Amino acid sequence: MATRRNFLGSTVSIVMFGPAFAANNDCDGKLTSSNGPDIVSNFTSHASIAPGARHAWEFPDAINNSFQHTIESNIEGMPTAQLMQLLASMSAAELNDLAYEYSNATRNSSKQAKLLDILAFRCDAATLARIGSHFGFADTYAAALKVSPTLATSLSLQLSPLTPRAQFPSHPVGRGLIASGNTPAPNIDMTIRQIYLDYRTAPVGSLSVRAALYETASFVGTRLGLTFGYGYAVGTAINHVWSIYAPESYDAFSNVLGQTVDSFMNTASAILNGKAFADLSFAARLQLGGLQRQLFLSDVFGRLGTSSIFYSRGGDFGVSGPWKDREERDTCK
Numbered sequence: 579m580a581t582r583r584n585f586l587g588s589t590v591s592i593v594m595f596g597p598a599f600a601a602n603n604d605c606d607g608k609l610t611s612s613n614g615p616d617i618v619s620n621f622t623s624h625a626s627i628a629p630g631a632r633h634a635w636e637f638p639d640a641i642n643n644s645f646q647h648t649i650e651s652n653i654e655g656m657p658t659a660q661l662m663q664l665l666a667s668m669s670a671a672e673l674n675d676l677a678y679e680y681s682n683a684t685r686n687s688s689k690q691a692k693l694l695d696i697l698a699f700r701c702d703a704a705t706l707a708r709i710g711s712h713f714g715f716a717d718t719y720a721a722a723l724k725v726s727p728t729l730a731t732s733l734s735l736q737l738s739p740l741t742p743r744a745q746f747p748s749h750p751v752g753r754g755l756i757a758s759g760n761t762p763a764p765n766i767d768m769t770i771r772q773i774y775l776d777y778r779t780a781p782v783g784s785l786s787v788r789a790a791l792y793e794t795a796s797f798v799g800t801r802l803g804l805t806f807g808y809g810y811a812v813g814t815a816i817n818h819v820w821s822i823y824a825p826e827s828y829d830a831f832s833n834v835l836g837q838t839v840d841s842f843m844n845t846a847s848a849i850l851n852g853k854a855f856a857d858l859s860f861a862a863r864l865q866l867g868g869l870q871r872q873l874f875l876s877d878v879f880g881r882l883g884t885s886s887i888f889y890s891r892g893g894d895f896g897v898s899g900p901w902k903d904r905e906e907r908d909t910c911k
Contacts, residue, residue: 627776627797627895632854634802640768645683645772646691652779654696654832664784665705670712672787672823676775677712679768682715703732710737740911762904770815773797774823780894782887787824788879791816792888795839796873799846800866801855813839827880837903845869860903874901 591776627648631640632639644849646894653661668676698708706729710718715737760842774794777783783790798812813836820835821828858866874885882888891900 627773628801631801632856632900634850634854637802641769641772641776642683645679645776646687646689646693647778648776649680650693650696652776652784653693656779656781656784658700660781661700661782662705665701665709667784667786669780669787669823672775672778673709673712675771675823676779677714679772679775681713694718695724698722698725698729703729703736706733707736745832767815768792770798770812770819774819777894777897782894785883787820787827789882789888791820791835792874792879792882793843793894793897794819796870796893797895799839799843799873800870800897800900802849803843805848812843813837835878838873838876842869842873851874863900864907865900866902867898867902870898870901871904 582908627644628637628640629644631637640787656664676885680691680693694713694717694869696707698706701709703722704720707720710733718737719730722733731809743747774790774844777797778790780790780793795812795816797868816839846866846869853862871885871889874882874888889898891907892899892902
């Protein structure tokens, strides 16, 4: 297992010597996807959490605009057993922020909000009551009533409309305190949380908070680079999200996460060199793939399981595509 020191010290070699990895662009050897118990084999997510975005500065708005569709598609396409496991594992802070960000995304949307309808159809009354305490009684009750009067009655007994928390989603804890200077709108705090929730509800990310944090950091570093101004702001934001969403797993050791993500961000930005991710050469993609693998193995997120779960299919929404390229290229040396 690589250490944080190994990660910080070896990123330079990736930038300096990475192009040599592109020796064979036409390698036919492909990895076979690992369809283990943690892989949802029948799930097909849509292509991107930021459809239409090409340049780094376009991603925040694209992520915000597609947030409703991404979340609804994740939940609708997830097998019931995994969905129940996900909802049971999500903290109150995560559910609150999911409700807040989803409500904001649907407020000015031309598309009908259907997340609560999907959840009401698939959840029992107790689970729906927990969800409703964050999304609001009225909307959750209306969704339950569409399923059956029995579910609606059971929900109303468990989630009283007089409960203060059941009125509407609360403002996320600590939001607006991170990198509020000259960052673009949506700002870094909003965008980081949306990206995190996109991955937390996706096939791989939903396994744990830390898995979703890894995919968030990997996405920001390889797609946005230093768009937000300074790498440290991203490390700080991700560190902050961890402390709020999973305080039980956040400890003194977790403080090194911010510094490691900073290093990842700076090295990834050097590889991108101002180019759009879609315009990168194969050699540059292989460099990013090596960097993603190092971040995964750095242990700052703890043990995330078998690495092939993340790279074999490119990760959720293709976030680990460069890593997948790197692994496939290495199999046919």
